[in-house]
Ligand SMILES: [Zn+2]
């Protein structure tokens with residue numbers, strides 16, 4: 020007996036630390052997360068995880084993104100689907116390269132000292148050591164990924180996919196090499212994607228420079244620029260064709276000050292007549308817009324920078340300077356020679372390297388590109404026709420905006436860590452070879468003197484293939500057959516273009532089908548005041564710390580409860596604490612339930628023997644409705660609605676009322692149909708609550724569920740509760756609410772009159788309608804138990820007894836005689852004292868609120884709080900006054 024008790028009972032306090040690790044291990048040992056090779060595709064449900072960087076550490080954004088995926092995955096798994104949640108990591112080119120560079124910097128070395136091969140080796144070593152950190156953190160969160168299918172973007176298979184895509188696109192003329200102006204970090208010596216450039220508004224200067232015309236030096240055209248040193252690379256001046264001021268200059272030639280180069284004056288719509296003087300200098304090698312304008316007007320491209328950001332021979336006498344040195348010298352000379360008209364203060368955004376904060380230089384170089392327009396077309400169509408749909412719907416607009424204005428994609432990066440571009444050049448005959456397999460000699464002249472392209476591919480290139488490369492492509496695999504297209508992608512709005520759009524294009528191109536049916540865009544988390552979380556502001560919430568403090572379930576449930584379909588949500592520690600309290604509530608109600616289910620075996624219950632009370636029927640009906648609400652909400656990705664529905668049912672219906680209502684029955688010693696029914700309903704509802712909660716709070720639900728009577732190995736495969744439409748009942752709510760209101764009113768009278776809740780009292784109830792009277796009489800025992808009442812009399816002709824406190828409901832009056840129950844004089848005295856104090860407080864607050872100085876200076880939040888306080892105090896004062904009046908009338 021003792022043994023059995025120990026087994027079936029829960030620890031007195033919930034300890035997430037022990038429970039969480041234990042059950043995660045159990046799930047792994049029993050292979051519960053592994054998808055099977057299933058011939059029947061209809062039953063399959065798949066998600067590929069947005070691969071975190073191997074340099075990553077779990078932040079609150081990951082926590083949210085993965086919680087939402089796990090909720091859907093666990094929910095589908097419980098429904099019996101063959102579920103695949105494929106995890107993996109991204110090699111994160113520049114991020115990893117920088118981390119490894121910092122490591123070797125500790126030895127006083129640079130990557131150039133090690134050489135490419137040794138450096139790459141070190142990067143792999145780093146990855147072996149630290150690259151799985153973030154995955155272990157996901158396990159802490161309870162993520163039920165199929166770890167047997169773990170992938171890494173630099174895996175052999177995925178690398179093969181990358182090559183296959185590159186070679187195919189090249190052969191079809193969709194990959195080409197060309198000059199291009201890129202974001203160049205002179206410190207990291209690499210091109211950066213736009214997303215990797217941090218734009219910051221800075222105070223700068225706008226310089227007005229005089230360019231004389233070739234025909235007559237008297238005539239000049241003035242241009243404004245923030246980067247005067249780039250004039251050394253100028254090859255034209257441009258004006259807007261509609262700008263009347265400059266009509267006469269179009270087609271003429273200007274002379275570049277200090278250098279003397281001839282510059283054509285061209286007309287182009289790109290020029291903004293409002294900026295500066297309306298005439299701009301054009302430097303195709305050092306500005307992307309100038310580069311594109313240059314292409315339209317066949318302008319020369321003069322690159323004046325080395326790859327370390329210093330000036331090269333094209334800068335003439337300004338060679339071998341840093342950009343800033345060069346700027347100073349050029350300005351000095353312009354001033355001396357009378358070419359500098361004026362200088363204005365000017366605010367504009369300057370790009371910085373997101374890794375090392377160096378100022379980005381737009382830089383002309385040979386890069387590889389994907390010709391994108393033809394790939395974009397079917398990817399646009401797929402979203403327009405709803406083959407792939409965004410949730411919330413509005414995000415498809417962002418997608419379309421990007422896709423309609425798409426530019427060719429620069430895919431080469433000057434890094435060592437990543438997929439090296441599969442192109443070889445013959446040093447003898449200049450032949451270029453694009454190959455699946457590394458060639459050993461030149462295909463043209465058979466020379467062995469060949470070299471591979473130095474660059475690697477943009478990390479987004481391999482992640483664009485993620486939904487099918489992870490399933491085995493280019494091989495024909497059962498996984499690809501079973502799980503592509505995937506069912507759902509959950510990601511953030513900041514990478515709709517960089518990632519989602521590119522997966523769409525590549526999936527359709529190489530698999531002939533969309534990569535995912537639905538894209539849920541999860542909100543971004545801000546702090547409670549709506550500010551972005553950042554280390555410098557000190558308002559970051561660390562999910563691992565939260566798990567340590569409150570448990571993974573509390574964190575997950577909080578994140579789910581906050582996830583409305585908005586752009587931003589606000590998180591605070593307080594909110595996580597609220598849901599930690601919820602875990603404790605579930606724990607305690609389960610402990611109570613278990614003590615009453617020890618001898619209970621649901622299999623022995625014969626349904627025809629059960630005698631459902633009004634409250635049994637009511638809680639079962641509420642449960643049925645909750646199942647519908649949670650299921651429907653998850654179906655529509657309304658995570659907050661789903662989480663709150665089960666939260667409210669558990670707390671407000673089950674714990675606060677139902678369990679209280681059946682306590683007396685459960686405590687009965689002898690078995691009876693009522694007791695058996697109460698046990699049955701208790702078990703049934705608790706079991707359903709745990710299963711509804713499991714996707715949100717996997718650990719605590721497994722721990723408790725294992726202790727209540729159950730069939731399956733784990734709650735995670737125990738089946739999802741089913742809504743039974745035919746069992747939905749109306750009218751129950753009204754009846755139960757009448758009884759609840761009576762109980763609440765009696766409790767309130769007790770509280771207000773300072774009568775201890777457990778003190779038995781007499782109650783008289785006057786009803787208007789006889790059916791209500793009947794209802795109350797039938798449930799007297801519940802009222803007596805929950806409101807601690809000795810006797811209750813109910814009638815339509817009830818007169819108010821002497822010396823009684825009164826509570827009024829819609830068509831019911833409740834009287835509680837006070838004589839002999841409380842010391843009337845002492846109570847009057849107590850209330851008068853309390854009243855005095857409240858009135859004093861109110862005067863103080865009102866003084867504050869009438870003080871104009873305070874109103875002007877205090878934050879709105881504080882003022883609002885004070886106003887709320889006044890309202891609250893007024894309510895309490897009114898109630899005390901009413902009670903005093905009642906007492907004094909006695
Ligand atoms: Zn950098």
Ligand SMILES: [Zn+2]
Nearest residue numbers: 445448461464
């Ligand atoms: Zn050759």
